[in-house]
Amino acid sequence: MRRLALALMLPAVTQATSMNFQPAQTAIAHDITNLHTLLMWVILVIFVLVFGVMFYSILKHRKSLGHAAKPFHENTTVEILWTIIPALILVAMAWPAARVVIAQKDTRDSEITIKATGYQWFWGYKYLDHGVDFKSRLTTDRKQIDEYQGKGSAKGEHYLLEVDEPLVVPVGKKVRILTTSNDVIHSWAMPAFGVKQDAIPGFIRDTWFKAENTGTFRGQCSELCGKDHGFMPIVVKVVTDKEFQEWVGKKQAEAKAAADDPNKKWTKDELIARGRSVYEGNCVACHKADGKGTGPYPSLAGSKIATGPIADHLGIVLAGKNAMPAWNALSDTEIAAVVTYERNSFGNTTGDALLPADVKAARK
């Protein structure tokens, strides 16, 4: 009862609820908003006319008022009229809409091209002109999300709409987004920009936007993509051109520093330590921190895979199985590390280790 009372109060304390599109930030989004407003007016007029006639009839032409039925049942003139007039109204609607479709599809002359790859369940971004490459994951704490048995903590302002690394783009530049996917169909949607483009495995699709203002804008994956479909937000930070150049420089330097030396000789303990962070970043949502799994997601502790032949274990990580996606987007080192970690944790004691070179070989 207390929870119900709390829940009923909750709406009053959360932020203002929007009843229309998010404020438009691009020319296309403005066009869409205007188009929608125009349609709403047309619909409103038709609504008032049609419902007016119907309710007049309902109120006046009642048996209880002694109204006798007039048994007419045909009138060629009105039937032709109410076919032609709606058709003309539709033509008037289709004209401006077609203009927007064509503009929306015109991805030529873009100044920056970014590839957005959908993964279960996060986004990967690659700046094709700058060699910058990163993953963008939800940062909302699981404690804020899980409220089973009344547990749970207060939710942050950008609950479910916050990521560790937002997409950063310069203001006023035409940005072309190429979408594709690693596993299932996702959809890259940014309402403020009037953009929604499915990310489809095996295909590259494109869309574009040119942001008018700096700021942070938020969207979500918009195609059902499995268990964590609700937990893969898209955050775009629009900055000035100067800030963008600085950010790119910083990311390039970071990437250089963080790159794993392919010739590095990894020890088992180093792999386990690295593997733990890979595991926590990618696997923990399904298999849980203690490796025990939950529901349809199998336990790794003592499992046949994690204690059997190492090649099979690697095979499943690379190719996926049932609800588990293929994790081949991870680097050789990351895969080697996480497999080693899984075989030597949660009570598993195989004692063996997988080297990045083995992963590289297995990929072929």
Add this chain to the structure above:
Amino acid sequence: MTTAHDALHAPAHDHAHEEHHVSFVQRWFYATNHKDIGTLYLWFAFSMFITGGIMALCIRAELFQPGLQFWQPDFFNQLTTLHGVIMVFGAIMPAFTGLANWMLPLMIGAPDMAFARMNNWSFWLLPPAAALLLISFFVPGGAAAGGWTLYPPLSIQAGMGMDLAIFAIHLLGLSSIMGSINIVTTVLNMRAPGMTMLKMPLFGWTMLITAYLLIAVAPVLAGAVTMLLTDRHFDTHFFKAIGGGDPVLFQHIFWFFGHPEVYIMALPAFGIVSQIIPTFARKPLFGYVSMVYATCSIAILSFMVWGHHMFAVGMPASTQLFFMFLTMLIAVPTGVKVFNWIATMWQGSMTFETPMLFSIGFVCLFTIGGFSGLILAIAPVDTQMQDTYYVVAHFHYVLVAGALFTLFAATYYWLPKWTGNMYHEGRGQFHFWWSMVWFNVTFFPMHFLGLAGMPRRIPDYALQFTDFNAIASIGAFCFGLGQIFFLFNVIHTIRGGVGKAPAKPWEGANTLEWEVPSPAPHHTWETPPSLEMVEKGLKAQGLLGDHHE
């Protein structure tokens, strides 16, 4: 067996007596009588409606407030998937087939459906299909969780629940095709003397066209899910990009089935409303012929617009424009239908019994659903709406307020004919107003959620979506509660209701089913209705003689 055999041939006044000797098992499990099969269909559909409804309430409970309170996200996806599949294939479609079974022979003056034994088979495929769907919750990995659209590659990843769903769809498709063949043959061959095609009740027309749609598209769906099945188990790569397949191909095939499917659930509703509104307006249906043409045009157009479900997959501008224009065009025949219904009410002598209330409710809400459909048809605007709650709002306006409300209307309209008893009018009207109010409380706020950008099929949402979700959830629970009241109403009527019903309980009703006693005897129209009887009805429906008055 002798008595049962005799019952088929004995004259009408002996039937009640003879039926006592047909055992329960014989009557309901070996049923070949169109009325018994219709009854089976309707009860099956209602039980599936309650099952799917409970799933909907589980979904709304989780969405009442942000955060995960009841279900893991994976189970939430199973609920949304099975809710959709069960409501479409288990509740709405069988309910319309059941109505067609019960009423079509009565309305066109036929003794039974054309293929009585196939009719039995087409019904008895349904319970195993439903069982497969429900069992799938308990297999490893749980039920299918890829949405009712079953898009691969997600559906290829899923566990064996998906296989069970695929087999269930095979069975349901078989059942639909057999039911449709029966309807087509019955309508084309078994009409009473004097009832030409363009003098047939509009419900007959809409069921006929619906049956054609089903025969055309059910095999398409069967093909798509079979390809899915072989992709899953036999290493074919129709839809797997990793082997050169095309995930988008599935969407094209699915929606080539899926868009006509929308009209499979809507056209019979149009037919029912076209029977009920003239009855309670005490006027012939306005524009009968244009209604038939509009129904045909909608059916034909429905095959050409599947792409509007896929505006986000990235088709070229020219293709988008093609699908956009054709989709908008459907508004014309649909508008004609709405105008005809309103013109039927105009200058009528209306009363507002429950069937009429549900029919007017249908016209109002379906029009709103049509408006939101028009907005979704505009491709650039659809960019903002695709896969958001706006779409959820739109299709519940056309499917709940469209299909379900007319099913309620039909039930109240024909309940006296089915049971021989009158339902309690006050309770019927209460059911209408209760459903009307809470339906809108549930689904209207979803338009706002969609506009603001809340994606569909998410178990948890950002904080700005909280208020409308809470309102929608409260509405859903109240709406659900009202349907228990409906069941109570129906059972009360079966048990005697408020008294015996006359053969023709509605003053303005003029079709043939009102010429037989209430309840309709087990066997009717063994001798076809006389030409005078048919022509009397046609005249009253404005289908005979002077067309211009």
